[in-house]
Amino acid sequence: NAGVTQTPKFQVLKTGQSMTLQCAQDMNHNSMYWYRQDPGMGLRLIYYSASEGTTDKGEVPNGYNVSRLNKREFSLRLESAAPSQTSVYFCASSAGQLYNSPLHFGNGTRLTVT
Amino acid sequence: KQEVTQIPAALSVPEGENLVLNCSFTDSAIYNLQWFRQDPGKGLTSLLLIQSSQREQTSGRLNASLDKSSGRSTLYIAASQPGDSATYLCAVSGSARQLTFGSGTQLTVLP
Numbered sequence: 001n002a003g004v005t006q007t008p009k010f011q012v013l014k015t016g017q018s019m020t021l022q023c024a025q026d027m028n029h030n031s032m033y034w035y036r037q038d039p040g041m042g043l044r045l046i047y048y049s050a051s052e053g054t055t056d057k058g059e060v061p062n063g064y065n066v067s068r069l070n071k072r073e074f075s076l077r078l079e080s081a082a083p084s085q086t087s088v089y090f091c092a093s094s095a096g097q098l099y100n101s102p103l104h105f106g107n108g109t110r111l112t113v114t
Numbered sequence: 115k116q117e118v119t120q121i122p123a124a125l126s127v128p129e130g131e132n133l134v135l136n137c138s139f140t141d142s143a144i145y146n147l148q149w150f151r152q153d154p155g156k157g158l159t160s161l162l163l164i165q166s167s168q169r170e171q172t173s174g175r176l177n178a179s180l181d182k183s184s185g186r187s188t189l190y191i192a193a194s195q196p197g198d199s200a201t202y203l204c205a206v207s208g209s210a211r212q213l214t215f216g217s218g219t220q221l222t223v224l225p
Contacts, residue, residue, distance in 0.1 A: 004157070043158075043203075043215040058212065090157055099207035102148060105157030 002026050006091050006106035013081040013113045021076040021109050023091030031094045032074035033103070034058075034066060036087040043090070049074055050098050081113045116141045116208050120216035127194055128224050135189040135219050137204035142182045145207045149178050149189050151200040152218070158203065162189070194223045 007022045025032065034046040045058030049068040063085060065077045074093075078085060089109045095101040117140045127133050137147070146165045150158040162171045162178040164187070170179040177190040187204055203218040 040217075042217045043205075045212055092158075099145065099213050102160035102163050103150075103158070103213070104160065105150075107155075107157045 004091055004093055004104050004106035006089075006109050008109060009107070010110050011112070013078075013111065015082060015113060017081050018077070018079050019081065019111075020078075021089055021091075021111075022073070023075065023106060024073045025091075025093040025104070026072065027093060027095070027104065028071065029093035029095050029104070030071075031096070031098050032068065033092040033094075034064075034074070034076045035090045035092065036060065037090060037108075038087050046076065046089075048098070081111075083113045085111065086113045087111060116144075116206060116212075116214040118204060118206055118214050118216035120202075120204060120219050122219060123217065124220040124222075126222040126224060129194060129196060131194050131223075132190070132192050133194055133221075135191070135202050135221070137187040137189070137216055139185045139187075139206045139214070141206075141208055142185050143209050144182065147178075147180055147187050147207070148205045148213070149176075149187075150203045150205065152203060153200050161202075191221075194221075196223050196225050199223050 004025045033048045035043045044060045047066040049055045052071045067075045092103045092105045094103050119138045148163045149161045152158045164171045164180045175192040180187045201218040201220045205213045205215045
């Protein structure tokens with residue numbers, strides 16, 4: 001049972017480059033989320049998707065876009081990377097309505113922007 | 115805006131000790147509270163979820179309590195083991211329909 005799978009695990013980008021972080025879950029969950037984790041800042045929500053076909057901004061959406069491709073997949077795109085986007089990115093999913101059931105997290109993508 | 119605080123930031127205990135981790139939140143209008151553990155270099159693992167109508171939840175050696183009126187939750191770990199060493203985070207879901215995380219307590223259980 002894979003749970004939540006994120007790719008890649010590590011990435012180094014130069015300022016201005018673009019990339020897409022991939023996330024897939026095999027638990028038939030309705031809700032999916034993208035978080036970033038920074039020292040001293042804790043976990044902050046970037047975007048979320050309450051159901052297939054819907055996406056909404058979280059606390060720190062600037063510089064990011066998302067796509068809920070289908071029920072399983074939720075991708076995060078950085079169009080023009082900036083050093084401030086250096087972080088660890090986590091994808092998560094939950095079964096029911098937003099936050100009404102436990103969140104399941106992937107193992108993260110460690111992104112460095114130089 | 116909801117704020118979640120976890121004190122202490124770090125805790126070291128000898129193996130076998132019972133311990134309590136604390137979590138406080140500023141807005142008592144919550145839907146639920148979750149406790150997670152995070153191992154180094156890994157994602158978060160959900161331990162317990164307490165709905166706002168509940169007072170506590172138990173799973174094995176873990177017991178989480180919730181006092182909405184005082185804005186507090188505790189995670190009790192019985193008979194701690196070295197494998198319990200991790201960072202423990204609490205998170206609160208409230209009226210803003212977001213999950214607000216604390217900064218965590220880094221627990222070290224010494225053999």
